[in-house]
Amino acid sequence: MSRAMKWLAFFFLGIPILVFGQEKNKDGFPFIKNYTPQEYDSHVQSWEFSQDSSGVIYVANNNSLLRFDGKNWKDISFPGFGVNSVQSDIKGKIYIGGRNEFGYLAKPLIDTINTVQYYSLKKHLPDSIDVGRINAIRVIDKNVFFHSSYYLLKYDGNSVQVVRPEKRIFDMFVRDDRLFISDGNVGLKELKGTQLTTAKWADDLKGTYIYAYAKLPRKEIYCTWNKCYDYLSGEFSEFKTEADDYFASKYIDEVIALRDGTLLFGTRQGGIVNVDSTGKLLHILDEERGLINNTVYDIFEDQVGAVWVATRNGISKVEYSLPLRRYDRRVGINEMPMTVTHFNENYFVTVNTGVIYKNIREGFFKKLQIGEGCNEYSIINSNLYIVCGSYTYKVSESGSKLKFYGSLKDNIKHSNTIMYYSGNNLGVAKQVGNSFIKKDSLEFNIEGVIHVRDDEFKNIWVSTRTNGIFKVKYNDQEGHKKLEFLRQYLKNSRQDNKSIYLSTIQDDIVFLNYGKGVLRYNPQKDDFEAVTEYGDFLTDTTRQYFKIEEDPDGDLWIRSGQAYQGLLKNEEGKYELYEGVLNRIDDRQSNDIYPDPYGYIWYATDKGLVRYTKDHNFDHAAPYYVGINEVLVRNDSLINGGLNRKKDVLKYADNELRFTYAAASYDDPEKTQYRVKLENFDEDWSAWTSETQKDYTNIPEGDYSFSVQARNVYGTVSESVSFEFSVLPPWYRSWWAYFLYVVFSGVFLYMVYRIRVNQLLKVHRMRDRIASDLHDEVSATLSSISYFAQAIEDDRLKNKGRFVKLIHDSAGDAKEKITDIVWAINPENDDWSSFLSKCRRYASDLLESKNIKYSLKIDEHIPGKLDMELRQNLWMIFKEMLTNAVRHSEADQLDVILTHSANGIQLVVQDNGTGMEEEIVKKGNGLNNIRKRANKIAADITLDSDKGFGTRWTLIAPL
Numbered sequence: 001m002s003r004a005m006k007w008l009a010f011f012f013l014g015i016p017i018l019v020f021g022q023e024k025n026k027d028g029f030p031f032i033k034n035y036t037p038q039e040y041d042s043h044v045q046s047w048e049f050s051q052d053s054s055g056v057i058y059v060a061n062n063n064s065l066l067r068f069d070g071k072n073w074k075d076i077s078f079p080g081f082g083v084n085s086v087q088s089d090i091k092g093k094i095y096i097g098g099r100n101e102f103g104y105l106a107k108p109l110i111d112t113i114n115t116v117q118y119y120s121l122k123k124h125l126p127d128s129i130d131v132g133r134i135n136a137i138r139v140i141d142k143n144v145f146f147h148s149s150y151y152l153l154k155y156d157g158n159s160v161q162v163v164r165p166e167k168r169i170f171d172m173f174v175r176d177d178r179l180f181i182s183d184g185n186v187g188l189k190e191l192k193g194t195q196l197t198t199a200k201w202a203d204d205l206k207g208t209y210i211y212a213y214a215k216l217p218r219k220e221i222y223c224t225w226n227k228c229y230d231y232l233s234g235e236f237s238e239f240k241t242e243a244d245d246y247f248a249s250k251y252i253d254e255v256i257a258l259r260d261g262t263l264l265f266g267t268r269q270g271g272i273v274n275v276d277s278t279g280k281l282l283h284i285l286d287e288e289r290g291l292i293n294n295t296v297y298d299i300f301e302d303q304v305g306a307v308w309v310a311t312r313n314g315i316s317k318v319e320y321s322l323p324l325r326r327y328d329r330r331v332g333i334n335e336m337p338m339t340v341t342h343f344n345e346n347y348f349v350t351v352n353t354g355v356i357y358k359n360i361r362e363g364f365f366k367k368l369q370i371g372e373g374c375n376e377y378s379i380i381n382s383n384l385y386i387v388c389g390s391y392t393y394k395v396s397e398s399g400s401k402l403k404f405y406g407s408l409k410d411n412i413k414h415s416n417t418i419m420y421y422s423g424n425n426l427g428v429a430k431q432v433g434n435s436f437i438k439k440d441s442l443e444f445n446i447e448g449v450i451h452v453r454d455d456e457f458k459n460i461w462v463s464t465r466t467n468g469i470f471k472v473k474y475n476d477q478e479g480h481k482k483l484e485f486l487r488q489y490l491k492n493s494r495q496d497n498k499s500i501y502l503s504t505i506q507d508d509i510v511f512l513n514y515g516k517g518v519l520r521y522n523p524q525k526d527d528f529e530a531v532t533e534y535g536d537f538l539t540d541t542t543r544q545y546f547k548i549e550e551d552p553d554g555d556l557w558i559r560s561g562q563a564y565q566g567l568l569k570n571e572e573g574k575y576e577l578y579e580g581v582l583n584r585i586d587d588r589q590s591n592d593i594y595p596d597p598y599g600y601i602w603y604a605t606d607k608g609l610v611r612y613t614k615d616h617n618f619d620h621a622a623p624y625y626v627g628i629n630e631v632l633v634r635n636d637s638l639i640n641g642g643l644n645r646k647k648d649v650l651k652y653a654d655n656e657l658r659f660t661y662a663a664a665s666y667d668d669p670e671k672t673q674y675r676v677k678l679e680n681f682d683e684d685w686s687a688w689t690s691e692t693q694k695d696y697t698n699i700p701e702g703d704y705s706f707s708v709q710a711r712n713v714y715g716t717v718s719e720s721v722s723f724e725f726s727v728l729p730p731w732y733r734s735w736w737a738y739f740l741y742v743v744f745s746g747v748f749l750y751m752v753y754r755i756r757v758n759q760l761l762k763v764h765r766m767r768d769r770i771a772s773d774l775h776d777e778v779s780a781t782l783s784s785i786s787y788f789a790q791a792i793e794d795d796r797l798k799n800k801g802r803f804v805k806l807i808h809d810s811a812g813d814a815k816e817k818i819t820d821i822v823w824a825i826n827p828e829n830d831d832w833s834s835f836l837s838k839c840r841r842y843a844s845d846l847l848e849s850k851n852i853k854y855s856l857k858i859d860e861h862i863p864g865k866l867d868m869e870l871r872q873n874l875w876m877i878f879k880e881m882l883t884n885a886v887r888h889s890e891a892d893q894l895d896v897i898l899t900h901s902a903n904g905i906q907l908v909v910q911d912n913g914t915g916m917e918e919e920i921v922k923k924g925n926g927l928n929n930i931r932k933r934a935n936k937i938a939a940d941i942t943l944d945s946d947k948g949f950g951t952r953w954t955l956i957a958p959l
């Protein structure tokens with residue numbers, strides 16, 4: 001067919017190209033994840049990828065630079081009209097090129113909320129140079145190279161040097177740490193210093209336009225838009241591939257060497273094409289086969305071997321390195337497969353409408369029309385039998401040759417007898433030629449038979465969905481009944497799931513159920529026991545086991561707990577649990593597991609077949625990076641340019657934080673889980689969860705370290721990453737506050753001390769006053785009594801009665817004075833009411849006893865507490881004034897006033913007696929005592945007295 005005819009076939013019919021692609025995809029299809037423009041929220045068209053040292057993916061997009069951390073897509077602002085190229089150096093620094101603009105990302109020079117900041121290098125160019133669109137960037141050591149169509153720019157970290165090509169730059173690549181460009185049709189040129197020199201070794205490529213370059217371990221590949229050349233042992237030759245006709249119509253745009261040693265081509269109209277190093281076509285991925293778009297601008301293999309594809313309408317991630325391949329509608333599997341097996345170099349798959357099969361060297365499944373409702377198979381006497389509905393068919397590539405009513409199960413060991421199950425009957429039959437002769441049957445009044453298998457003791461075991469397990473005895477002696485029901489087991493399984501499944505491990509039947517783990521039958525005990533020689537995994541009584549299959553190497557492949565597992569035998573012969581890559585098979589329904597003879601494990605699911613390759617180099621435990629993206633305080637991020645920064649110190653008012661984080665693990669990232677811990681706040685790590693943020697509130701003052709770990713879909717736990725910060729105490733718990741507390745406490749204690757000292761001094765002064773009062777008031781009286789007593793003892797005195805009377809009077813006077821002193825210092829009398837009442841009573845008693853007329857104007861109540869010192873001195877003054885008036889004034893009328901006002905206490909004592917001369921007033925001891933006591937209470941006191949006109953005392957004391 002001519003090239004023109006292929007174009008017509010593709011655009012109008014699509015049949016030849018479609019069949020061509022299907023037949024070549026014999027190894028199935030890698031897992032593909034498509035990202036639509038709506039998901040990453042930017043322009044439909046992307047140009048190039050790169051990845052930094054922490055695993056974060058950067059995408060040159062027609063709108064801006066995109067950053068993808070496995071969870072979030074983020075726009076990074078860039079001047080101009082979109083980003084056309086992006087490249088990371090070995091330290092993870094990101095270089096960017098756009099339309100007449102180029103530069104790099106780095107940490108901000110000032111404290112901002114931005115994680116990274118763009119720095120332009122355009123300032124190093126003269127204003128006269130318009131470089132145009134930067135198509136690619138390459139890094140060699142400390143030099144970075146940018147190229148547009150007509151300029152090659154070299155940045156050495158300080159300046160930018162400009163180099164012009166002879167014609168036009170079509171491609172730029174690094175070969176043996178040297179930079180080469182494709183300079184139009186004049187051939188390859190090498191940059192030496194700032195000069196482009198012709199690559200003489202590539203003279204054979206002159207006249208061609210080289211668009212793409214890739215380096216394999218043993219040769220190099222140079223491609224034009226429709227064909228490629230290989231360079232081996234110093235010579236160029238055309239690199240012929242089985243996809244050359246496809247390339248002629250789809251146009252090569254890019255080629256890279258994958259880590260598995262194959263080549264991957266990106267085309268402008270036909271998606272991506274994978275060929276091996278000899279040119280053998282492995283498969284094609286385009287829109288019909290799962291790629292998001294056929295127009296490919298860049299293909300990039302990331303750090304774990306996944307390929308990112310930039311297209312005209314979205315982004316695809318193709319997992320070439322993952323040892324899983326899908327077989328679905330793209331290879332002719334249009335129904336849900338029930339079982340899969342290998343027979344005579346063909347794979348047979350049962351589906352609801354029949355059987356499909358393919359040869360191991362082909363890629364497309366074909367249909368065998370033998371019946372409907374096919375869901376089981378058996379290989380008996382080197383023949384393949386498939387159960388469809390109520391019949392069993394013997395099948396081959398040419399179709400069905402034998403039809404048997406019932407479900408053939410297997411040979412009975414050491415016998416030519418075959419087991420079958422039909423309706424509610426378990427039977428045995430013998431094959432004679434191409435037919436089966438039924439020998440005996442046993443009726444079962446049960447439904448839901450799952451498996452029928454026999455053991456070496458000629459016991460036939462029948463497992464069911466709802467009635468446990470039945471043991472039937474087979475007897476091959478003539479004249480005896482062939483089948484005999486013996487016993488029912490495990491009938492008390494969980495009510496919600498009583499299904500019992502049978503598998504064979506090393507020719508030993510094992511029983512899979514819920515609540516008891518995996519069991520085997522012990523004929524000596526006629527009971528079941530746990531299978532323990534494969535480790536603890538099969539003894540889990542909380543797990544439902546559905547399927548266990550043994551491969552030719554003795555490894556076990558299991559379906560349990562809604563997931564897939566493997567028990568792999570190590571060099572010591574022990575079994576180790578393997579989940580890893582199998583966690584990627586997340587299809588909802590599991591129908592079958594089949595280990596084939598070639599080292600592949602096949603899984604029949606609701607989405608088709610999944611093939612796992614045992615012998616692979618994929619490292620599911622490869623390390624990956626988890627990053628803290630934001631530390632938010634009041635919606636502002638503390639992370640400025642990453643975590644390599646000084647420790648943050650927060651005010652106490654800012655003690656509510658939100659941490660956001662994500663892991664740069666791109667395989668089923670929605671299944672990545674995280675756990676966190678805030679050191680000095682959380683007691684332990686949190687539970688694993690898919691949440692990518694954590695809030696903390698009311699964090700006390702102190703030093704903290706927030707740590708986060710990730711666990712990806714493979715179960716691999718990342719290293720933890722931390723963010724350290726401190727929370728200052730509130731002002732009332734700051735160091736200067738505690739300093740003030742110490743100062744204030746010292747002052748307070750000193751004041752307490754001074755008060756206590758003053759109290760002690762006051763008590764001491766009180767004692768002194770009491771002693772003084774006792775001395776002044778009582779001492780003279782007691783001395784008089786002593787003198788009077790001595791006089792009585794004198795025999796010379798005759799009138800001794802007079803001295804007895806004086807002693808009596810003096811003793812009464814002393815008692816009265818002591819009583820007054822005791823009353824004055826008694827705290828129970830510290831109230832005005834008692835004081836005023838005592839004054840009133842004393843004045844009336846004294847004046848009435850002397851027949852002196854009087855008037856008393858004494859307040860009933862004065863507010864406030866009466867101080868002891870004021871009470872004592874005021875009382876003594878009051879008493880002294882009245883006593884003096886009674887004794888010396890010869891008055892027959894006396895007026896007493898004791899009231900209070902805003903100015904204080906006012907005491908007035910006035911008589912109408914003889915009065916006193918001024919000299920006598922100044923010399924009188926009683927009067928001096930009154931003035932002394934008045935001074936003690938800071939009172940103003942006046943005395944008005946004239947001979948023959950009476951006396952008036954006036955005292956005003958402050959309260």
